[in-house]
Amino acid sequence: MNLPRRLGLSAIILALISLPSRAELIVDQSFPPPDPPPAGQYFGINLDNSVFPTSLIGQSFTPTFSGIDAIAFFLQDDEPSDGRGGSFFVELMTGDLSTILATSGTVALGDGFGAGATFDDPKNVTGSEALFVFGSTVALTPGEIYAAVLRKEEGGRFLVRGRPTDGYLGGRYLGSSDPNNDLFFREGSLIRAIPEPPGILLSGLGLGAVALAVGLSRAVLRRPGEGRAGGPTIS
Ligand SMILES: [Ca+2]
Ligand SMILES: [Ca+2]
Secondary structure (H helix, E strand, O other), X not given: OOHHHHHHHHHHHHHHHOOOOOOEEEXXXXXXXXXXXXXXXXXXXXXXXXXXXXXXXXXXXOOOOOEEEEEEEEEEEOOOOOOOOEEEEEEEEEOOOOOEEEEEOOEXXXXXXXXXXXXXXXXXXXXXXXXXXXXXXXXXXXXXXXXXXXXXXXXOOEEEEEEOOOOOOOOOEOOOOOOOOEEOEEEEEEEOOOOOHHHHHHHHHHHHHHHHHHHHHHHHHHOOOOOOOOOOOOO
16 A cells, blocks of 8 residues: 555544544533433423513522533423424523523524423423533532523423422522422533543554554655655655
C-alpha cells in the first residue's frame, strides 16, 4: 500500500474510533417516574402559556454538585393528532425566583411526543423525557435551592408530568405551595465529547498506526537507489 492510501486508511480509522460518545447525564438530583408506573398517582401541568400565562411551571431542587449542565423534564403532547409539536426551553433561576442564572437551548418536540399508543402505555401517565442543555456549565452552590422553569416558545398544547405525592424532598413543583407536588425531572452534569475508555485506547492505537505508516513510508522512500515511478515525493 502506498503512502497516501496508507495515511488515508489510518486517518479514516482514527476518525471513526475518535468520535465522541453521546452526551450522558451524570445525575445529581432527580425525581424520575417509576417504571412501570402505578396507575392514578400522576398529574399533568398544561404548558400552554396562553392558558396559564403567569404561572411558573417548573421544579425547585437542591443540588449537591457545584454546577449544572442540563435538566430533563417529562413532557407529553396533549393533542397528539393535531399536526403540531412544540418548542420549549428552561430558565434556571435562583430559589427565590428573582434572578435568571441561565437559559437552555430550545428543544423542538414533534407532534405526539410522549403520548402512548394505547391506554396501557406507561407514557400516557408519565410522558417522555426531554433534555434541556445549558450552553456551558452553570456554577451552583451545593445545598442552596434553585428553580428550573419550563417555558414554551411556540407550538401546540403540551403537558409536563409529575406526581402529587412526595418523592423528592429537596424541592417542589413551583406552581403549588404543597411540597408533596413534584414534577418528574433529572438534573446534573454532562460528559461532553469525551470518548469511552475503549475509544481512548483505540485512539492511541490509531495514532500509533499513523506514526507507524509515516515512519515506514519515509524509511522506504529514503532508501537510496530505489526510484518509484509515479509515486509520492518528499521534498
Ligand atoms: Ca400535537
Ligand atoms: Ca417535594
